Amino acid sequence: MKYYLSVLKKYAVFKGRASRREYWMFILFYFIFSVVAQILDAIFKTNRLISYNFPIHVLRIGNSQGLLALLYSLILLIPSVAVTVRRLHDIGKSGWWALVFALISGIPIILASILIGSIEYKGGTISRGINLLITLAMLISLASVVWFIVWLALPGDPNENAYGPVPEENV
Numbered sequence: 065m066k067y068y069l070s071v072l073k074k075y076a077v078f079k080g081r082a083s084r085r086e087y088w089m090f091i092l093f094y095f096i097f098s099v100v101a102q103i104l105d106a107i108f109k110t111n112r113l114i115s116y117n118f119p120i121h122v123l124r125i126g127n128s129q130g131l132l133a134l135l136y137s138l139i140l141l142i143p144s145v146a147v148t149v150r151r152l153h154d155i156g157k158s159g160w161w162a163l164v165f166a167l168i169s170g171i172p173i174i175l176a177s178i179l180i181g182s183i184e185y186k187g188g189t190i191s192r193g194i195n196l197l198i199t200l201a202m203l204i205s206l207a208s209v210v211w212f213i214v215w216l217a218l219p220g221d222p223n224e225n226a227y228g229p230v231p232e233e234n235v
Contacts, residue, residue, distance in 0.1 A: 068093035071147045078159060082150035083220055083231040090147055098136060105130020153227030154220035161215070168208040172201030 067089035071082075105111045111130035149159030176198045183190055190198070224230060 065089075065093060071143050074146060074150075075143050076146055078146050078149045079153075080150055080228045081154040081220065081225075081231050082147050083154060083233050084151070084217065085233055086231065087147055087151040087216060090144075094140060094144065098133060101133040101136045102130060105132050108132075148216070150227075151216055153225070154231065155215060155218045156221050156225050156227070157215065161212075165208055165212040169205045169212070172205040176201050 067086045070086060071090040074080075110132055145162065148162050152159050152161050179194065179198065180190065183194070220231065222230065
């Protein structure tokens with residue numbers, strides 16, 4: 065819990081380094097509290113208070129996100145990105161890699177969703193070629209996520225690097 069609170073104290077600190085322990089303990093508690101928020105959303109039925117349904121049927125995303133879970137994820141968006149950037153710094157990588165991986169993993173999913181949504185909206189079926197294209201996009205997305213997780217799991221530089229000194233818990 066101390067690492068989770070440590071990340072919150074460094075709410076928008078993108079400089080410096082974050083150890084593996086700090087990063088993964090933050091992710092663990094983020095996940096636990098996210099599940100709690102979703103359970104509370106289900107109990108209090110706050111998932112019916114908001115809807116993500118865009119007026120354009122092609123971009124139908126659904127409305128399963130509850131108000132508490134949505135607020136929680138929005139509040140922790142900046143510290144989540146910040147600790148990820150600091151974790152990348154710990155392995156000697158630029159924080160911009162977080163954006164690269166977000167784009168590589170996110171764009172195929174968005175494009176596939178738009179494509180599937182537009183085909184379904186028009187009442188058509190998905191051809192084998194489109195299905196293959198969507199599958200390829202999803203595999204690229206999955207591969208980039210796995211690659212990013214591997215990077216985040218690497219041990220940090222044992223010495224001071226361009227992004228700062230070794231995090232205290234690594235000393």
